[in-house]
Amino acid sequence: MKLRSLILGVLLGCLPLCALEPPAKAPLAMGADPVRDKNFFLLSSLERDPQASAAIGADSGLQELLHSKRTALLAADKACPANPSTAAECYAQPMQWTPAEIDQAAHALRALYAANPSLRVFTDTTLRRSGLYQKHQSSPGPDLLASAWRDCAQGLNRMLDLYALARKPRYAQIDSAAYDVKSASFAHLIQTAASLVVEDRLPASKLFYQPSLDFALQVLRIHRRDEAGRHEPLDLGENRATLARIRTIPWAKYPWTVIVVPGSGTESINVRLSPAGRMRCELAAKRYHDRKAPLILVSGGYVHPNQTPWAEAIEMKRFLIEELHIPADAILIDPHARHTTTNLRNAARLVYRYGIPFEEPALITTDEFQSASIEGPVFTARCMLELGYVPHRVTKRVSRFDLEFLPRIDSLQADNTEPLDP
Structure with a gap:
């Protein structure tokens, strides 16, 4: 019946929401560049779908946007000054997306969804099942596709704002640019980045967003801000043995x-x-040995001090194994979270993706000071401000060190404001 409903939906030009699968309870498939995939899943996935990308590449309105961005980058490569105080702005601003350009692309994608069966199937299977656009999950297909594009466009703008245009990140002490973007050294680097995209990527660009995307990722690499992709894919590396168990x-x-x-x-x-x-x-090891839970999930990325070579989760796992005698296949790591908010968000994601019972309670175990903070209204307000939702629901306090909680599926939503841990 489900397959029949799916086929009927395709023939009618839209898929009924009741026939659609929920987000996949499996690790996301990613390509060779996980930073790209995690920040811009829609854009990477389109390129991996030959029929969907062909539909995008054939649309006249989207080709007009491609021509505009290609022309702008070529012009910048020829004309941007060597003056350090203006070079970054000269290169980066044309690669950002104006509200009118975002609207033009969204309108074209909506029309393509209605006209092209391949793009409908892509949207209502690959895109919807990813869960990365969870806040749009209940939307009809054309709205989901357009909203996912808007998220990506805003993410591209944010990436260039932070790492080319000297806008301050929310936590500048740990997330800031490695270079002074008004320095001579950065002016040379961003010029080289633009020239590299022009020579190596631009001739093969067929999709409207590719010049902007390729340039933004080059800028991110200049600052060595690849934290989002480190240790990926986790399910085939650090978490492989535990995932099997x-x-x-x-x-x-x-x-x-x-x-x-x-x-x-x-x-x-x-x-x-x-x-x-x-x-x-x-504290966690004692609870594991007391059989309170079969798994320990340690969460923390390359955070303090800024540009540290040590990931908190990797070092906690090493300590748990070498000194506290926890089996390696009882430990999951999240080496990407940069804040307490994302410790809990990323934990919820792994619980869901790895098939751990999502409706059953889990424990947050930490020192009593952080535990009290997590339980309080200020932390709830911070989650709402920074994430737009609360990634967990505390159900009770178990001890001075332990909170029982339930993860929330809203946590699957990718965060287009935080390129280091989207």
């Missing part, structure tokens, strides 16, 4: 599904794991 866990034998341990950054680049991180791991 998850399928065999007798969940009913444990009161909680997983112990989530938020990371804590160090004050010095010479310190791999902070004292707070060590103690939080000790």
Whole structure:
């Protein structure tokens, strides 16, 4: 019946929402550039779908946008001054998307959804099942496609704002540009980045967003801001053994599904794991050995100090294995979260993607100071401000160190404002 409904929906030009699958409970398939895929899943996925990309590439309105962006980058490559104070702006602003350009592309994508069966299937399977546009999940297909594009366009603008135009990130101490974007060295680098895109990528660009996307990613690389892609794909690397074990866990034998341990950054680049991180791991290890949960999920990226070579989650995993005798296949890592808000968001994502019972309670185990903060109204307000939702629901306090919580599916939504951990 479901297949029949799907076929009927395609023939009628839209897919009934009741026939659609929920977001996939499986790790996302990514290509060779996970930074690109995680920030701009729609755009990467279009390129991996020959029929959908052919439909996009044949549209006259979208080709007009491609010509405009291509022409703008070629003009910048020839005319932008070597003056350090204006070079970055000269290159970056033409690659950003104006409200009118975003609207033009959204209108064209809506029309293509109505006219092209391949794009309908792409939107209502690949795009919808990714969960990365969860806040638009209940929207009809054309709205979902247009909204996903708007998210990507705003993400491109944000990336260039932060790393080419000197706009301050929300947490400048840890997320800022590596270079002074008004310096002579950066002017030379951004000129080279533009020239590289012109020579290497622009001749092959067929889709309207590609010049802007290729340029923005080159700018991000200048600042060595590839944190979002490090250790990916997790399911084939650091989390592979644990993911295999998850399928065999007798969940009913444990009161909680997983112990989530938020990371804590160090004050010095010479310190791999902070004292707070060590103690939080000790708390979690005791609960694991007491059979409170079959898994420990440690969360924390390359955060403190800025541009540190140590990921909190990697170092916590090492400590748990080497000193606290936790089996490697009982540990999951999230080496990307940069804040307490995203510790919980990314944990919810892994619980969902890895098939851990999503409707069953889990534990947040940490020091009592962070635990009290997570439970309080200020943290809830911070989640709403920074994420637009609260990624968890605390159901009760278990001890001074432990909160029981339920993850929320809103957490699957990609964050287009934070390119280092979208």
